[in-house]
Amino acid sequence: MMVERAMAAEAALGTPEGPDHLVLSEVGMTFGTLDVIPSLSLSVRRGEMVAFLGPSGCGKTTTLRMIAGLLDPTRGRISVGGRDITHLPVHDRDMGMVFQSYALFPHMTVAQNVAFGLEMRRMAKVEIRARVERALAMVQLGHLAGRKPKALSGGQQQRVALARALVVEPSILLLDEPLSNLDAKLRDEMRVQIRSLQQQSGITAVFVTHDQVEALSMCDRIVVMRGGHVEQYGTPNEIYERPATPFVASFVGRTNRLSGRVDPSGRLLIEGRPVAAEGRLPEGAVEVLVRPHRMSLRAASEEPPAGLNSLPGVLTGATFVGDLIQATVRIGAGEITVEQLTRRRSGLPEPGSAVTVAWEAGDTMVYPEGRA
Amino acid sequence: MTAVPAVSAGRRPMGGQQVAVALLLPIALINVVGFMLPIFNLARYSFNRATVGGGIENVLTLQNWTGLLGDPFYLQLILNSVFVSLGVTLCALILSYPIALYLHRASGSWRTFLTVLVISPLLTSAVVRTYGWIAILAEEGPVVSAIRGMGLTPPPLMFNINGVFIGLTEILMPYMILALLAGFGRLDPRVEEAARTLGATPWQSFRRVILPLTAPGIALGCLLCFVLAVSSFITPKLMGGGRVFLLATEIYDQAIVTLNWPLASTLSILVLVIFGAALVAYSAVLKRLD
Numbered sequence A: 001m002m003v004e005r006a007m008a009a010e011a012a013l014g015t016p017e018g019p020d021h022l023v024l025s026e027v028g029m030t031f032g033t034l035d036v037i038p039s040l041s042l043s044v045r046r047g048e049m050v051a052f053l054g055p056s057g058c059g060k061t062t063t064l065r066m067i068a069g070l071l072d073p074t075r076g077r078i079s080v081g082g083r084d085i086t087h088l089p090v091h092d093r094d095m096g097m098v099f100q101s102y103a104l105f106p107h108m109t110v111a112q113n114v115a116f117g118l119e120m121r122r123m124a125k126v127e128i129r130a131r132v133e134r135a136l137a138m139v140q141l142g143h144l145a146g147r148k149p150k151a152l153s154g155g156q157q158q159r160v161a162l163a164r165a166l167v168v169e170p171s172i173l174l175l176d177e178p179l180s181n182l183d184a185k186l187r188d189e190m191r192v193q194i195r196s197l198q199q200q201s202g203i204t205a206v207f208v209t210h211d212q213v214e215a216l217s218m219c220d221r222i223v224v225m226r227g228g229h230v231e232q233y234g235t236p237n238e239i240y241e242r243p244a245t246p247f248v249a250s251f252v253g254r255t256n257r258l259s260g261r262v263d264p265s266g267r268l269l270i271e272g273r274p275v276a277a278e279g280r281l282p283e284g285a286v287e288v289l290v291r292p293h294r295m296s297l298r299a300a301s302e303e304p305p306a307g308l309n310s311l312p313g314v315l316t317g318a319t320f321v322g323d324l325i326q327a328t329v330r331i332g333a334g335e336i337t338v339e340q341l342t343r344r345r346s347g348l349p350e351p352g353s354a355v356t357v358a359w360e361a362g363d364t365m366v367y368p369e370g371r372a
Numbered sequence B: 001m002t003a004v005p006a007v008s009a010g011r012r013p014m015g016g017q018q019v020a021v022a023l024l025l026p027i028a029l030i031n032v033v034g035f036m037l038p039i040f041n042l043a044r045y046s047f048n049r050a051t052v053g054g055g056i057e058n059v060l061t062l063q064n065w066t067g068l069l070g071d072p073f074y075l076q077l078i079l080n081s082v083f084v085s086l087g088v089t090l091c092a093l094i095l096s097y098p099i100a101l102y103l104h105r106a107s108g109s110w111r112t113f114l115t116v117l118v119i120s121p122l123l124t125s126a127v128v129r130t131y132g133w134i135a136i137l138a139e140e141g142p143v144v145s146a147i148r149g150m151g152l153t154p155p156p157l158m159f160n161i162n163g164v165f166i167g168l169t170e171i172l173m174p175y176m177i178l179a180l181l182a183g184f185g186r187l188d189p190r191v192e193e194a195a196r197t198l199g200a201t202p203w204q205s206f207r208r209v210i211l212p213l214t215a216p217g218i219a220l221g222c223l224l225c226f227v228l229a230v231s232s233f234i235t236p237k238l239m240g241g242g243r244v245f246l247l248a249t250e251i252y253d254q255a256i257v258t259l260n261w262p263l264a265s266t267l268s269i270l271v272l273v274i275f276g277a278a279l280v281a282y283s284a285v286l287k288r289l290d
Ligand SMILES: Nc1ncnc2c1ncn2[C@@H]1O[C@H](COP(=O)(O)OP(=O)(O)OP(=O)(O)O)[C@@H](O)[C@H]1O
Pocket: A031, A034, A036, A054, A055, A056, A057, A058, A059, A060, A061, A062, A063, A210
């Protein structure tokens, strides 16, 4: 549900169509004998916010640190605005970074923390004071300017870190899971705040996260990473609706897996029954993925809905979760989940009874078997 | 929130306190017998009169104190001691700081190996290490020969203040490194990286972030080394060749050679006063750092 809502918001905003700003070409990183990033290429447009989304250890932080200059890539090239910065020292890169641990300077006050980057740029004292004041007002921390970081809550520290990175108006903003230490309510607020600050300032941003809702709701495009390579790069809508691989499909949103075959004539069969799908299908054994909430359920005695794919199964259980009912259905040897919105008078068939599961052809995602 | 934790909380400190007292008693006794009483004795001797032949006449007199504070030789001695110790501390700090910083950043078995290397000098006695330095710095030793080999005239390195300086600095470095490491706790590599991404050059990040965050370690290391330097007498005695006069060597001479215990006691109390001053300075620095 979260995911759907997030995508609706994203679609309304549209994506920036600027020129490429940050470009990584065949960048690789090897730690000793461990090839963490074999070869990674991607480009981020000016003013765009891109999410690096992937499971723990897939190389998100490593990639971000290479962009920031904190790690020297073993191979490849990184450029910003057409200029090669692969070997530029960190302090000349003009990037703002928000660390997962915030990394505030513990010996400085909030105001001194925020002023640090401006002082490094040798800005006039008066100007620094004005900008620090504005930056702190922006993150609603003006009243805490004189505090030391250890006297702040996690959320306040996070906002100081954000103000400190943004106040220098960097060419690129890098965020490494900046919200992972916050509670759910604050996280929601900060999402909106970060996104609106980024859009107001038109800054190019890279946002590392392993939270799909964060990626889908905040970012123009998403890089789904796995084992150091890009699994798919696209808008939240593309990633969700047309996942390039079963991994993407199951990592972003939930999904059901069914085994099928595509025969030489191009027909897709599941449990021996023909199933319609859009696009070209790979021949041979295939995996068929359908999202639980795109399926519907009815008693086997009812007429199967015309124009929809339908498969017979046995209802094995149902869980009522308020606005949803999650039903598990056995189809052949496998088990799938069907999610239906609850209505006042919609009773599910009894557990153990024969049911028909139905979905639209467009919701069928087909991948060659064994391509995890 | 109920009565249960309240009851156990009421009982615990009692039992805990008794255990704490029982555990602290032995060390408290040792301290009283082995430390407080001797210090008290020293203080008393410093107001007694010395008699010829090493005796102590049990009369109350200010003679030791007035004689000592009125004698330019002793005033010079105090200043010498303090300045040599400060100098040695500074040298040890400058030489140890990069090592400690490197050790702090190293990881795994490399770090363990280096730490053992740093500690290993402490496994040999200062006497042995001092003789080592005498061999190295002596007139026909490798250092002097090397300087001669380069066609330069070597400065006198042994049996003067230079030798004392070099020897003490090296002997105190392990303590300095360990104290620095103990005080580097607040130095998080992420914080340095944050400074660098905000545009700080390596030097600026050192000045503005690393140095302030390591200041508690520096203060601790300096206090420790200063105290050890003021009270060390083997190295100044052996490497000074009898020509370097410091408080600790003078105490030794007065107590063991001249057998003037009241004067030795007075000097010892003076050393304690210097330590007190160092402690006051240390806590003032710590307060300012916080
Ligand atoms: N300095 C290093 N030396 C050796 N291996 C490293 C180093 N830094 C990272 N790695 C390895 O590289 C891989 C990717 O690490 P990275 O921190 O980029 O993951 P991540 O995607 O950010 O994961 P997470 O979501 O847990 O933060 C991991 O397997 C990690 O063990």
